[in-house]
Amino acid sequence: MMGYLLAPLTIALIAGVMAALIALVDMVANNYGDVDVDINEGKKTMNVKGGSSLLLTLSSEGLYLPSACGGRGSCGACKCKVNSDIGPHLPTETPYLTPEEMQDNVRLACQVKVKAPIGIEIPEDLFNVKQFDAKVLSIKDVTYDIKEVLFDLGDETVEFEAGKYVQLVIPPYDKIKGTTQRAYSMSSRPSDKNHIEVLVRLVPGGIATTYVHEQLKEGDQMALVGPFGDFRRTDSNSVMICVAGGSGMAPFKSMLYDMAEKGDTSRELWYFFGARSTRDMFYLDEMRELEQKLPNFHFVPALSEPEDGDGWDGPTGLITEVLDSYLKKDILSEGKTLEGYLCGSPGMIDACNRVMTDNGISLDNIYYDKFA
Amino acid sequence: MAPEIHPFVILFASVFTGNILLTNFLGMCSFISISKDMKSANGLGLAVTVVLTITSAANWVVLEYVLIPYNLVVYRYIVFIVVIAATVQMLEMIIDRVSPALYMSLGIFLPLITVNCAILGVALFMQIREYNFWQTIAFGFGSGLGWWLAIMALAAIQKKVSRAPVPSGLQGPGITLITIGFMALAFVGFSGMLNVQ
Numbered sequence: 001m002m003g004y005l006l007a008p009l010t011i012a013l014i015a016g017v018m019a020a021l022i023a024l025v026d027m028v029a030n031n032y033g034d035v036d037v038d039i040n041e042g043k044k045t046m047n048v049k050g051g052s053s054l055l056l057t058l059s060s061e062g063l064y065l066p067s068a069c070g071g072r073g074s075c076g077a078c079k080c081k082v083n084s085d086i087g088p089h090l091p092t093e094t095p096y097l098t099p100e101e102m103q104d105n106v107r108l109a110c111q112v113k114v115k116a117p118i119g120i121e122i123p124e125d126l127f128n129v130k131q132f133d134a135k136v137l138s139i140k141d142v143t144y145d146i147k148e149v150l151f152d153l154g155d156e157t158v159e160f161e162a163g164k165y166v167q168l169v170i171p172p173y174d175k176i177k178g179t180t181q182r183a184y185s186m187s188s189r190p191s192d193k194n195h196i197e198v199l200v201r202l203v204p205g206g207i208a209t210t211y212v213h214e215q216l217k218e219g220d221q222m223a224l225v226g227p228f229g230d231f232r233r234t235d236s237n238s239v240m241i242c243v244a245g246g247s248g249m250a251p252f253k254s255m256l257y258d259m260a261e262k263g264d265t266s267r268e269l270w271y272f273f274g275a276r277s278t279r280d281m282f283y284l285d286e287m288r289e290l291e292q293k294l295p296n297f298h299f300v301p302a303l304s305e306p307e308d309g310d311g312w313d314g315p316t317g318l319i320t321e322v323l324d325s326y327l328k329k330d331i332l333s334e335g336k337t338l339e340g341y342l343c344g345s346p347g348m349i350d351a352c353n354r355v356m357t358d359n360g361i362s363l364d365n366i367y368y369d370k371f372a
Numbered sequence: 373m374a375p376e377i378h379p380f381v382i383l384f385a386s387v388f389t390g391n392i393l394l395t396n397f398l399g400m401c402s403f404i405s406i407s408k409d410m411k412s413a414n415g416l417g418l419a420v421t422v423v424l425t426i427t428s429a430a431n432w433v434v435l436e437y438v439l440i441p442y443n444l445v446v447y448r449y450i451v452f453i454v455v456i457a458a459t460v461q462m463l464e465m466i467i468d469r470v471s472p473a474l475y476m477s478l479g480i481f482l483p484l485i486t487v488n489c490a491i492l493g494v495a496l497f498m499q500i501r502e503y504n505f506w507q508t509i510a511f512g513f514g515s516g517l518g519w520w521l522a523i524m525a526l527a528a529i530q531k532k533v534s535r536a537p538v539p540s541g542l543q544g545p546g547i548t549l550i551t552i553g554f555m556a557l558a559f560v561g562f563s564g565m566l567n568v569q
Binding site (some may be wrong): 006007010011014015018019021022025026029030087088090091113115 | 412434438442444447450451454455457458461462465466468469470472473476
């Protein structure tokens, strides 16, 4: 009898001894004591326990850097400038940094370990970033593959400028282990501080989109982190040329309602929205209504593959072609300066960048968040 | 059979005549994928040498004082792997603490070589050949040096090959495998000098 038990017991014992040794080494070697973190040269200082990554250390103190992969070093979003000498860049950081960023000692916060007093610089807005324990108030189908999800923030309030995004914290489900964070532009109006609305388009195989489409129900709790991003209306009076497709509608919906509420009616704004066929088109009534309120706003929806008998009488063709012909025919004229605002797939953004630069809009005046 | 061989002979043999990579073809995956430039090849070679020396010693202790007395040698695979994985974990934390500079050059390679089959291979050979403690240390350290030497040589050759007109069908792993074949032939040439099994 003992003979049968001896083998598993011994192996378990060896594994146990090894685990204990690791824990011991972790306690001794990984103990860096309390460490001071200085943010933006004295704007905020925190005294934290050293030994874990900068990203985790900051979030445990309620300061959230953007991060889509949850600290695995695969998204490159958690960039942060470090002013102290913490050694050269790790091979896990270099693929995400430009030579200029390397020069400035910009680091990936998830790869940098806090071992000694450290000084960092982050954009001021990030002090405003919070984690919200939100409740799903409603989920609506705006097309067959895009859902409009409205979150209630409870007692919390959110301060943001139209165009910014939040990250949805997707809990583990089915075969997905560990939490995942994905960025979504907010489509709600900034004046509504108790709610956040996002548009989620189903991407086959997508971790977050599948979760939202198949698992999330009204009344569920979900954590949101935000607001992030620097996609916003500039303060100039240039003509805004906005281009979007699919769930790229979100930031423009927010911006347009914001402009309507603030009475910002003088600025000329063209909004090109591309869809494949009528079943991909949404918010037409809302946009027409906004055109009534904003006299200088022109909404141009276009279908790339209209089907017979769907009653479409608007422009057709790829959104880039429609954009190009409108720019040449209706928009461009002497004395006007133009700015581009894009939201959509990386492919669409690249194509629109080309059309816009061909028509004389400088790349510096084209704004977008490229969500892969 | 082993006791009469001097550890220094084993060290020499495992670097040249019985090179773990080029005569036993162990540790091939990282050998092929990380041999594009000399700098990472150097880092990986150093990491393999350090880990091999330490894990072979640790495994010898476990084998001699746990597995053999309790007649559990048949479980050596699973036990050796547990010991290797745990040792690498600890090593990573200790190096990070003691020498950040060394951690910089070894850091990302350490977890990678936990699954390097040369590491397990050395532990298994050590058991089959019934080495004593000092012979095991010499064998582990020598095999590491041999692996390091081989990957540095391959990286140097790859540098030359990268400027050669390789036929398109053979580019990448194809020409690398052929190169490794030639290198192995050269190392086999040493085996007449000294053949330690």
